[in-house]
Amino acid sequence: MADLNALLGELNPAQLRGSSRTHHIVSSRSSRLVAVQHPLQVPLQILAGPGSGKTKVLTMRIAHLITNCYLPPWSLCAVTFTNKAANEMRERLVKLIGKDNTAQIKMGTFHALCAKFLRKYSRVVGIEGNFTVCDADESKKIIAKLLKPYKDTLSNKNITLKENSIVGIISKVKAKGWTADDARRHVEERNAETPQQRKARLEKGKNDLWEGEIGEILAEIYKSYEKTLRDSNSLDFDDLLVFGVKLFAQHAKASSWCRHVLVDEYQDTNIMQYDLMKHIARASQCVTIVGDPDQSIYGWRSAEVENLAKMERDFPTTQQIHLEQNYRSTSSILALSMAIVSQDKGRIQKTLHTAHPKGPVPVLRIFPIEQVEAAFVAAEIKRLVAYSGGMFNWGDFVVLLRYNAHSRAIENALQKERIPNRVLAGQKFFERMEIKDVLAYLQLVDNPQFTPAFLRVVNVPARAVGEKTVHQITLRAEELKISPMQVVERIIDGKIPDVKPPVKKKLFPFVDTLRILRKHANAGIAPSKLVNAVVDTINYADHLRKTQPDCDSRWDNVQELVNFASEVEGSAPDDVARRMHRADDDIHKEKGDESEEESEEEWADEVDEFDGDQAQPGQARAARGDTPLRLFLQASMLSTDTETPEEEKSQAKVTISTCHAAKGLEWPVVMIPAVECGVFPSTRAEDTAEERRLLYVACTRAQSLLYLTHTESRMMSGEYKPQTISPYVGAVRTDPQTKDLFTETLPALPLEDRKTIATVINRPLPEEIEVVRLVAE
Numbered sequence: 152m153a154d155l156n157a158l159l160g161e162l163n164p165a166q167l168r169g170s171s172r173t174h175h176i177v178s179s180r181s182s183r184l185v186a187v188q189h190p191l192q193v194p195l196q197i198l199a200g201p202g203s204g205k206t207k208v209l210t211m212r213i214a215h216l217i218t219n220c221y222l223p224p225w226s227l228c229a230v231t232f233t234n235k236a237a238n239e240m241r242e243r244l245v246k247l248i249g250k251d252n253t254a255q256i257k258m259g260t261f262h263a264l265c266a267k268f269l270r271k272y273s274r275v276v277g278i279e280g281n282f283t284v285c286d287a288d289e290s291k292k293i294i295a296k297l298l299k300p301y302k303d304t305l306s307n308k309n310i311t312l313k314e315n316s317i318v319g320i321i322s323k324v325k326a327k328g329w330t331a332d333d334a335r336r337h338v339e340e341r342n343a344e345t346p347q348q349r350k351a352r353l354e355k356g357k358n359d360l361w362e363g364e365i366g367e368i369l370a371e372i373y374k375s376y377e378k379t380l381r382d383s384n385s386l387d388f389d390d391l392l393v394f395g396v397k398l399f400a401q402h403a404k405a406s407s408w409c410r411h412v413l414v415d416e417y418q419d420t421n422i423m424q425y426d427l428m429k430h431i432a433r434a435s436q437c438v439t440i441v442g443d444p445d446q447s448i449y450g451w452r453s454a455e456v457e458n459l460a461k462m463e464r465d466f467p468t469t470q471q472i473h474l475e476q477n478y479r480s481t482s483s484i485l486a487l488s489m490a491i492v493s494q495d496k497g498r499i500q501k502t503l504h505t506a507h508p509k510g511p512v513p514v515l516r517i518f519p520i521e522q523v524e525a526a527f528v529a530a531e532i533k534r535l536v537a538y539s540g541g542m543f544n545w546g547d548f549v550v551l552l553r554y555n556a557h558s559r560a561i562e563n564a565l566q567k568e569r570i571p572n573r574v575l576a577g578q579k580f581f582e583r584m585e586i587k588d589v590l591a592y593l594q595l596v597d598n599p600q601f602t603p604a605f606l607r608v609v610n611v612p613a614r615a616v617g618e619k620t621v622h623q624i625t626l627r628a629e630e631l632k633i634s635p636m637q638v639v640e641r642i643i644d645g646k647i648p649d650v651k652p653p654v655k656k657k658l659f660p661f662v663d664t665l666r667i668l669r670k671h672a673n674a675g676i677a678p679s680k681l682v683n684a685v686v687d688t689i690n691y692a693d694h695l696r697k698t699q700p701d702c703d704s705r706w707d708n709v710q711e712l713v714n715f716a717s718e719v720e721g722s723a724p725d726d727v728a729r730r731m732h733r734a735d736d737d738i739h740k741e742k743g744d745e746s747e748e749e750s751e752e753e754w755a756d757e758v759d760e761f762d763g764d765q766a767q768p769g770q771a772r773a774a775r776g777d778t779p780l781r782l783f784l785q786a787s788m789l790s791t792d793t794e795t796p797e798e799e800k801s802q803a804k805v806t807i808s809t810c811h812a813a814k815g816l817e818w819p820v821v822m823i824p825a826v827e828c829g830v831f832p833s834t835r836a837e838d839t840a841e842e843r844r845l846l847y848v849a850c851t852r853a854q855s856l857l858y859l860t861h862t863e864s865r866m867m868s869g870e871y872k873p874q875t876i877s878p879y880v881g882a883v884r885t886d887p888q889t890k891d892l893f894t895e896t897l898p899a900l901p902l903e904d905r906k907t908i909a910t911v912i913n914r915p916l917p918e919e920i921e922v923v924r925l926v927a928e
């Protein structure tokens with residue numbers, strides 16, 4: 152175990168400022184050190200700007216709580232915004248407190264933590280432990296089906312209501328904690344308003360989708376959607392939080408193990424996530440949060456920046472510590488970023504400073520149209536690689552966009568210049584067709600009630616099971632109040648005799664495959680082997696070859712899924728890993744069914760060690776939450792990553808990303824095109840302050856060079872439309888005090904600037920001769 156005190160001593164001292172709230176902290180020591188060692192029983196808000204090393208402070212605090220305050224690692228709950236952040240934190244903690252201690256900490260996203268506890272305490276909230284997590288794509292399909300009967304009514308009234316929007320609308324109210332009944336009541340109340348009341352409300356700008364006929368349709372769809380999910384024994388992403396809150400609020404035992412809750416990226420937590428934090432911390436009242444209100448950019452996902460104030464109300468002894476040292480950027484980048492965000496007079500005032508030198512001044516340039524702007528981006532990237540003497544490589548550049556759609560011109564320009572590039576916020580790995588096909592088989596193995604998976608793969612690969620047959624199976628399922636999967640199993644077993652032999656024949660390979668897989672899964676074999684078993688049994692490679700022109704890359708993705716499964720196996724809790732190894736041994740010894748059953752019995756008695764020593768005998772069987780397959784499916788469904796690990800490794804490419812997806816990341820050079828009205832802020836944005844923060848987040852990703860560009864006109868709906876500069880940037884440019892924070896002159900990168908860049912990005916300074924050679928080339 153590393154010497155924590157020595158590591159804490161290494162932290163750079165920074166200026167400490169008391170909170171503007173009631174509780175002031177005054178100390179002459181480093182604010183980071185104070186934050187790490189803050190008394191554990193006093194709730195703490197660490198408010199820190201970009202690049203201030205928030206993750207490091209949170210990680211050190213966890214290590215401090217375990218090493219110096221002697222809290223058992225299993226009594227800590229650490230919540231991160233993405234799985235990537237959780238993995239990063241895990242890696243750092245392994246170095247500080249060792250692998251065993253780290254593995255015991257309950258760490259992950261709010262969704263993953265809820266899923267884990269809901270598996271264990273499913274019955275407390277009235278669900279089955281083998282529930283399937285229904286992803287956004289499946290939710291959309293369910294809603295599309297439920298929307299069909301209303302299509303005519305809507306089109307007669309000239310109303311466009313797409314399944315995508317409904318998924319978003321329902322998700323938004325779920326995040327607020329509304330049930331389907333709450334939604335219906337709300338619509339009834341709205342519809343009972345007098346015309347005067349309604350007029351008064353609308354005058355206050357309180358337009359509401361949940362009213363009138365649309366409101367009624369939405370409420371009906373919401374209700375049926377919930378029913379469909381429950382019938383399929385599945386929870387969507389919002390349900391994980393809704394049921395999680397229900398569990399922790401009603402069942403004190405579920406959180407009695409917890410002695411401290413730590414939350415990263417607190418500024419983006421929504422109401423449900425706040426409630427979760429509050430309930431999990433119920434026994435101890437010990438909470439540490441880290442966040443930056445200036446980086447709150449997920450209002451459209453119902454994040455609540457007000458949660459800071461809420462915490463101070465619910466945990467009245469809360470104290471605040473501000474970390475104001477930025478370790479990432481040059482001071483000229485920081486000065487410009489601060490000039491942008493400080494235009495918001497309503498924000499919590501905080502300053503940020505850096506020990507880094509000034510460095511090259513950020514560039515602001517205007518171009519006639521987006522193609523010229525994109526060509527500039529590509530040419531400038533090439534020029535910088537040369538003028539830096541090769542200190543920059545392609546992987547050091549990012550182009551940050553407000554809209555995905557703007558990537559086309561940039562991609563074209565980079566391709567023309569033969570600059571390798573990758574799109575960061577592209578299709579998520581787990582949303583790819585081939586991945587979803589394989590996962591659907593495994594979901595069905597784990598939860599035969601999960602109808603979306605059945606519908607996806609009953610005819611994949613093609614088995615001549617047509618839509619008509621599927622429709623009949625679904626009707627029969629509704630009649631018998633069982634799932635379609637159970638219907639086809641009964642057909643094969645001859646328990647539904649009125650089915651024609653050809654239909655039975657077509658369905659046989661499907662049921663047979665599922666049964667073989669189920670047998671393996673029940674024995675607990677490793678998920679990586681199960682994935683291989685799926686693709687072998689259904690001959691998926693052949694199916695891809697026959698149906699997909701890009702079958703090779705799709706097959707590579709399937710292989711990547713096997714790798715992912717192996718990684719999940721590697722991090723499985725001991726009890727699950729033991730079960731997996733036993734299953735593998737059983738396969739090797741070719742034992743019969745009897746011994747498989749025996750191992751399942753044993754495992755059931757071991758599984759309930761999750762919360763230390765508090766499990767009661769006899770609870771084990773009911774609590775058999777985690778299986779290797781379930782852990783794997785859960786990790787897949789709750790993955791927040793957009794890339795395959797393989798893509799992540801190939802760093803030597805210019806990155807094109809949305810500003811949202813760049814959160815938490817950094818690059819030596821950042822270029823932000825289209826800083827124009829209608830883009831920053833977006834025409835669709837409800838909250839313009841949030842749009843300003845988004846631009847601030849984008850600028851603060853830069854370590855050494857920053858470019859903002861805009862155009863005179865841009866193609867929109869097939870026509871060039873005149874553009875004006877974003878007000879956030881325009882305000883900086885026109886203010887005499889801040890106008891010099893930009894320059895039009897491109898950085899010539901003289902030796903002094905190259906030295907600064909080398910320090911900031913921590914690279915060796917290239918020889919002068921190399922610069923001359925590359926520039927000449």
Ligand SMILES: Nc1ncnc2c1ncn2[C@@H]1O[C@H](COP(=O)(O)OP(=O)(O)OP(=O)(O)O)[C@@H](O)[C@H]1O
Pocket residue numbers: 162163199200201202203204205206207443446478479814815816817851
């Ligand atoms: N004490 C330190 N000394 C030197 N460099 C540091 C220190 N702490 C963090 N850094 C570096 O500063 C950069 C920013 O750190 P990090 O990404 O953890 O900040 P953050 O607060 O999470 O930022 P953001 O909120 O913008 O995502 C990283 O390159 C990190 O390695």
